[in-house]
Amino acid sequence: MTRTPxxxxxxxxxxxSRVRAxxxxxxxITNSVVVNFTANAMLALGASPAMADIPQEAGAFASIxxxxxxxxxxxxxxxxEAMTEAAVAANTAGTPWVLDPVxxxxxxxxxxxxxxxxxxxxxxxxxxxxxxxxxxGDGAGGRGVDAxxxxxxxxxxxxxxxxxxxxxxxxxxxxxxxxxxxxxxRIANGSPLLTQVTGGGCAxxxxxxxxxAVDEDRLSTTIAAIMVYTIAAELAAEKSxxxxxxxxxxxxALAAIDGDAIAQRAAIL
Amino acid sequence: MTRTPxxxxxxxxxxxSRVRAxxxxxxxITNSVVVNFTANAMLALGASPAMADIPQEAGAFASIxxxxxxxxxxxxxxxxEAMTEAAVAANTAGTPWVLDPVxxxxxxxxxxxxxxxxxxxxxxxxxxxxxxxxxxGDGAGGRGVDAxxxxxxxxxxxxxxxxxxxxxxxxxxxxxxxxxxxxxxRIANGSPLLTQVTGGGCAxxxxxxxxxAVDEDRLSTTIAAIMVYTIAAELAAEKSxxxxxxxxxxxxALAAIDGDAIAQRAAIL
Amino acid sequence: MTRTPxxxxxxxxxxxSRVRAxxxxxxxITNSVVVNFTANAMLALGASPAMADIPQEAGAFASIxxxxxxxxxxxxxxxxEAMTEAAVAANTAGTPWVLDPVxxxxxxxxxxxxxxxxxxxxxxxxxxxxxxxxxxGDGAGGRGVDAxxxxxxxxxxxxxxxxxxxxxxxxxxxxxxxxxxxxxxRIANGSPLLTQVTGGGCAxxxxxxxxxAVDEDRLSTTIAAIMVYTIAAELAAEKSxxxxxxxxxxxxALAAIDGDAIAQRAAIL
Numbered sequence: 152m153t154r155t156p157x158x159x160x161x162x163x164x165x166x167x168s169r170v171r172a173x174x175x176x177x178x179x180i181t182n183s184v185v186v187n188f189t190a191n192a193m194l195a196l197g198a199s200p201a202m203a204d205i206p207q208e209a210g211a212f213a214s215i216x217x218x219x220x221x222x223x224x225x226x227x228x229x230x231x232e233a234m235t236e237a238a239v240a241a242n243t244a245g246t247p248w249v250l251d252p253v254x255x256x257x258x259x260x261x262x263x264x265x266x267x268x269x270x271x272x273x274x275x276x277x278x279x280x281x282x283x284x285x286x287x288g289d290g291a292g293g294r295g296v297d298a299x300x301x302x303x304x305x306x307x308x309x310x311x312x313x314x315x316x317x318x319x320x321x322x323x324x325x326x327x328x329x330x331x332x333x334x335x336x337r338i339a340n341g342s343p344l345l346t347q348v349t350g351g352g353c354a355x356x357x358x359x360x361x362x363x364a365v366d367e368d369r370l371s372t373t374i375a376a377i378m379v380y381t382i383a384a385e386l387a388a389e390k391s392x393x394x395x396x397x398x399x400x401x402x403x404a405l406a407a408i409d410g411d412a413i414a415q416r417a418a419i420l
Numbered sequence: 421m422t423r424t425p426x427x428x429x430x431x432x433x434x435x436x437s438r439v440r441a442x443x444x445x446x447x448x449i450t451n452s453v454v455v456n457f458t459a460n461a462m463l464a465l466g467a468s469p470a471m472a473d474i475p476q477e478a479g480a481f482a483s484i485x486x487x488x489x490x491x492x493x494x495x496x497x498x499x500x501e502a503m504t505e506a507a508v509a510a511n512t513a514g515t516p517w518v519l520d521p522v523x524x525x526x527x528x529x530x531x532x533x534x535x536x537x538x539x540x541x542x543x544x545x546x547x548x549x550x551x552x553x554x555x556x557g558d559g560a561g562g563r564g565v566d567a568x569x570x571x572x573x574x575x576x577x578x579x580x581x582x583x584x585x586x587x588x589x590x591x592x593x594x595x596x597x598x599x600x601x602x603x604x605x606r607i608a609n610g611s612p613l614l615t616q617v618t619g620g621g622c623a624x625x626x627x628x629x630x631x632x633a634v635d636e637d638r639l640s641t642t643i644a645a646i647m648v649y650t651i652a653a654e655l656a657a658e659k660s661x662x663x664x665x666x667x668x669x670x671x672x673a674l675a676a677i678d679g680d681a682i683a684q685r686a687a688i689l
Numbered sequence: 690m691t692r693t694p695x696x697x698x699x700x701x702x703x704x705x706s707r708v709r710a711x712x713x714x715x716x717x718i719t720n721s722v723v724v725n726f727t728a729n730a731m732l733a734l735g736a737s738p739a740m741a742d743i744p745q746e747a748g749a750f751a752s753i754x755x756x757x758x759x760x761x762x763x764x765x766x767x768x769x770e771a772m773t774e775a776a777v778a779a780n781t782a783g784t785p786w787v788l789d790p791v792x793x794x795x796x797x798x799x800x801x802x803x804x805x806x807x808x809x810x811x812x813x814x815x816x817x818x819x820x821x822x823x824x825x826g827d828g829a830g831g832r833g834v835d836a837x838x839x840x841x842x843x844x845x846x847x848x849x850x851x852x853x854x855x856x857x858x859x860x861x862x863x864x865x866x867x868x869x870x871x872x873x874x875r876i877a878n879g880s881p882l883l884t885q886v887t888g889g890g891c892a893x894x895x896x897x898x899x900x901x902a903v904d905e906d907r908l909s910t911t912i913a914a915i916m917v918y919t920i921a922a923e924l925a926a927e928k929s930x931x932x933x934x935x936x937x938x939x940x941x942a943l944a945a946i947d948g949d950a951i952a953q954r955a956a957i958l
Binding site: 183186187190191194195200201202203204205206207208211212229398399400401402403404406407 | 720721722723725726762763764765766792795796797798799884885886887888929930931932933934936937
Binding site for chain 2: 182183184185187188224225226227228254257258259260261346347348349350391392393394395396398399
């Protein structure tokens with residue numbers, strides 16, 4: 152792919168086609184709450200998810216996967232061991248990987264553990280403002296899984312984190328922010344209903360890993376993932392009568408979204 | 421809140437408004453089968469769920485949470501350690517907590533473990549008739565997760581259990597029974613479809629924890645939780661074509677239920 | 690039941706009625722991704738699922754259950770211990786059990802572990818072509834959870850595996866193949882949407898266990914399980930607008946499917 156971030160809509164359309172054509176194998180080591188929703192989101196998108204999350208297998212799988220998600224939502228001891236193994240193997244194999252440091256800040260196990268993973272230099276880091284601030288080392292984190300900080304407040308932390316790790320950093324919120332440390336892009340698509348479905352943010356991390364599998368321009372693939380995901384949310388919200396029907400419609404929308412919807416609705420700032 | 425149990429409909433309407441206004445942080449240490457459904461039910465209701473269930477974090481979280489659910493459906497060793505830690509921390513911090521002793525009776529790990537938790541004096545105990553009888557120490561339990569005993573049969577056990585632990589005890593069935601050891605209230609709302617969705621009972625335990633977070637009259641908040649939950653089930657059942665669509669519609673109904681629906685449908689005996 | 694495999698439609702109709710009448714208690718030791726969907730599929734079908742998957746309880750439960758599923762999707766160490774315990778107890782008690790060797794082949798933990806379970810002689814083995822070939826010992830397995838081999842390619846391996854273990858072996862694909870080592874039956878029902886829902890195959894293993902609970906002719910009950918499951922998928926596909934609504938409609942269809950739909954749609958080759 153030769154398109155550049157300067158042409159994000161066209162890039163996103165092409166990247167989505169690539170995901171559907173390649174069906175990238177995306178390993179998801181994620182939390183027990185969202186694992187089903189995440190797998191279904193991946194299948195709807197056209198990717199091939201595999202939830203290989205036990206020691207000895209996690210590393211082997213990360214070596215052959217096209218992308219990897221590590222999500223700290225419910226990090227059991229055995230899963231933490233698998234996460235480290237997978238991140239190391241991904242780095243060795245050149246597999247792009249996404250770190251989602253769910254609810255870090257004051258939580259005494261996952262917070263120091265997230266710093267270890269951060270220092271393994273994830274390809275992409277995704278979190279809400281409080282999580283990104285905490286991962287950058289200069290905040291106390293949020294309240295459970297909810298951000299108590301504003302997205303724009305997290306810009307300095309996101310920029311510093313990107314500079315420190317070489318990661319693309321994405322901050323989720325009403326307007327999503329993505330930075331590689333030098334450029335910052337904002338995407339204003341989405342629906343508040345996405346925050347009323349558990350895994351609304353977590354599954355996005357897996358989608359970012361799927362898009363990262365099809366192009367090495369990870370700033371652009373991260374933007375593409377967010378656009379596809381949040382525009383699908385808009386399509387679903389228009390047909391839903393509450394968070395239950397929205398979640399179902401969102402999976403349908405991820406399967407149905409096409410280049411026209413992306414072109415018509417993209418709200419990149 | 422100054423309303424009394426003598427005015428349960430008005431109390432329930434006010435308590436629901438409080439849950440939506442406060443978005444209480446409810447920690448759920450629950451089984452792998454229902455964890456997604458439980459989180460989505462909490463979000464639909466307006467509460468803020470967090471599934472922090474690993475040792476060292478569970479206790480820290482229970483200290484700051486507004487409510488806690490401990491559900492014994494799939495009690496892994498690591499999770500059992502987290503459960504004890506959380507219950508102890510909840511007691512120290514004054515966080516109300518709900519114990520759901522799923523499938524105890526003859527099961528050799530969870531049954532003695534449930535007695536340990538019972539002796540930590542949960543704020544609320546919720547189960548089917550067989551589970552409540554088993555937790556009170558005078559029954560052999562049910563068949564898997566299904567009750568083999570009748571709700572009314574469990575009244576003596578529920579009353580004794582409430583007297584022994586100081587807990588409010590709720591027995592689920594076609595007619596739900598709630599007692600604090602001295603008063604017993606019955607609620608005849610609900611739908612048989614709720615028994616055809618896994619987690620139909622388990623998520624109610626989380627809803628009880630959310631309501632317990634907004635008022636110290638736990639007999640009344642438990643009744644309120646059951647009313648909101650079972651009336652939402654009635655609303656969903658009327659629009660569903662089977663257990664799949666019912667589960668989706670139930671989440672929508674939990675988000676949409678209002679004071680009028682409660683007033684019109686409440687069937688407190 | 691006296692019907693024979695020569696009369697598979699009538700057999701299936703009767704077996705479905707038996708499942709609904711008996712509500713067999715089916716223990717499912719399965720992966721974290723599909724556990725909710727599996728439980729809901731069982732409830733919709735009319736069976737009574739119980740996800741008892743911890744050591745010390747798994748064996749006790751397998752002794753009293755009417756059927757057992759062991760699915761290797763996310764085999765944590767504690768769960769592997771429970772699986773072996775349950776398989777041994779099932780053999781002792783005469784409980785029929787299904788082995789689903791998810792993603793075996795090159796995965797270094799589950800592959801040797803699946804051989805141990807195979808050697809305990811499951812009642813039924815269910816997998817895709819690559820998994821069945823790998824379990825028979827003459828293949829390198831698939832790519833993650835997806836088969837890279839064709840169903841018919843797996844016929845020699847399935848036949849050999851059935852002869853070796855005494856198991857009925859079912860190979861899933863666009864056309865499903867079932868063999869007891871001497872007879873091979875093909876079922877051409879289903880929908881491609883089933884492959885776009887995570888657990889589309891895994892839940893079938895639980896359904897096979899439920900049907901095995903009601904009749905000792907396990908070749909016929911396995912065929913019956915596949916027919917009911919894949920015809921329900923056809924019914925759901927006709928009303929769905931994508932994989933999200935399909936998954937919901939599929940649960941509704943499992944609850945609604947009747948003997949007429951089976952007779953009209955059965956595509957046994």
